[in-house]
Amino acid sequence: MEPYKKHESIAALMNRSNVDTDQIIPKQFLKKVERSGFGQHLFHDWRFNDDGSDNPEFELNKPAFKGAKILVAGDNFGCGSSREHAPWAIADYGFNTIISTSYADIFYNNCFKNGILAIKVDKAQLDKLMAEIAANEGVRFVVDLENQQVTTPGGNGFHFEIDPFRKGNLLSGLDDIGLTLKHVDKITEYEQQHKQNFPWLWA
């Protein structure tokens, strides 16, 4: 995983709530056995017309949002299916930051495993950010994870909260599994106890 660095990027606006992972990456693209190449299918059913051409009505197809790394979206983003193909597609498309009021649990976890910073803000803050983008499409925000700070040219910057463990992993690009395996002795010890307490699970 790439370490997450401070960056200034275009913030794209997706003013919809309850965006589900079936929309983020429709089922027909889940058959691949690799992790890469899902970005081309991101939001497929909204993004493309039936003939495969770009749907100009879809917000991410606006020229002003090309190259955006920050996605500002409505409540309960990423609900539904657990498919990690959703954050794979989001990251592969080029986003590394999402800002919303709330996320579905599994999706939220999946983001951090893939170098995506999912920032939670309150409704009033989200409304301000959405208004700033709507008034000035192509506007660039600065995201500074180290200092947990987002700044915007319109003065709608804010400090955000984040779990220190998730923050550390993003900043270092560290592998979760390696970190857990530091506790392998404790896991083995737990398993010994587990075998005594629940012998029928090991019979």
Place this chain on the structure above:
Amino acid sequence: MQALEYAMKKTMYEKIWDSHLVVDAAGQAPLLYVDRHLMHEVTSPQAFEGLRLSGRKVRNPHSILATMDHCVPTKNRDLPIADPIAKKQIETMAENCRVNGLKLYDMTDPNNGVIHVVVPEHGFVHPGMVVVCGDSHTATHGAFGALAFGIGTSEVEHVMATQTLPQKKSKTMQVVVNGSLSKYASAKDIALAITGKIGTAGGTGYVIEYTGSAIRDLSMEGRMTLCNMAIEAGARAGLVAPDEKTYEYLKGREFAPSGQYWDQALAYWKSLPSDEGAEFDATVTLDAADIAPQVSWGTSPEQVVGVDGVVPAPDSFSDEIKRKACESALAYMGLTANTKITDIPVDLVFIGSCTNGRIEDFRIAADVAKGTQVAPGVTAIAVPGSYHVKKQAEQEGLDKIFIEAGWEWRDPGCSMCLAMNGDELTKGQRSASTSNRNFEGRQGKGGRTHLVSPAMAAAAAAAGHFVDIRKL
């Protein structure tokens, strides 16, 4: 002293959490031990690849049970899979299980079926376990009083390598359903009514425990249907306390404790239910008697209404976001506000899925389908959740009832629940479906899904539109 006793009262979730905590170190997410790891072909290949690349091994192969369900065809199973990408995914699953020594019920195995239907059939999940799967409907197994939840593929790899998962402790929500369900309402209607009441984000951050007399009255199959859809209300997991029905269901199954271990396991299971007076962070109450058969009208499982209702108008929502969501759902669904639900026609009816693909579901549906004919222009497919369900149904003659009524009787798989295997709606087609999600495009691009119970689906197939089954 009293305060101390009070503080020690635990919910079932807290009991399971505490007994599975391996490490709780400062500055790090708590590590939870995983007892059972379920797998299917769609969310696992990249995890095996990761394991291979890092030179790591599966820590406890016996904790894993795998099946093939998402991509598999539900007819002409003897022919090679036509879709080369699906074929590769199926082959990859078989190879990964072979190399790592994992138990797999492949497409031709008599135990094959949808993972969340197959696992309980073999007694693989018991009360008090922590169970994961790269699939959000893992919540199903909460019906046994196990903490069961969906994970992403990176986490699948994590569990394979370490048998643990870094987890944040959830809040607890008690959903109390008292009273008795009417004869025509089911666990599915309870699940949809709850989602309608609290919304798809209502359970976010929570583990739900379902309590109350209506929950006690549900069969194990019904409890599985209910817990299955905990995720549709945004919850991490759903739980039902184990009771005599649970023990009776498990006894004698392949992976259930037997002999000397049965009594030991039973004693443990009986210690699991939430302590009297344990505190929940939130409580929601419903009266079962008020729950009419539900029909979803929109593109989110919270957009539901009783069958005697009408399609709501955007203006009926005071919340701006809900109003907008209603507007876009009506446009996508091709519906007009204030249309009676019973006036909505259907093109396709699907009975099956990890929500409603168990024997009880087919019995109820067959009871409604018996002596009817599928309405002209309607296609109706019955897809058993497993080969065991299929066999059982055939022994009871249910297949004949469906076939005589003009239904297709298929082989098991996820099928039209997520339409990965070629069973799907075409643009503009409308379904009555016993599955769990009515998201845009879920059953095929441009397809329009209405979520219902098996009885409601069977009635819609015969009438060609939704029917208030209480009036049949």
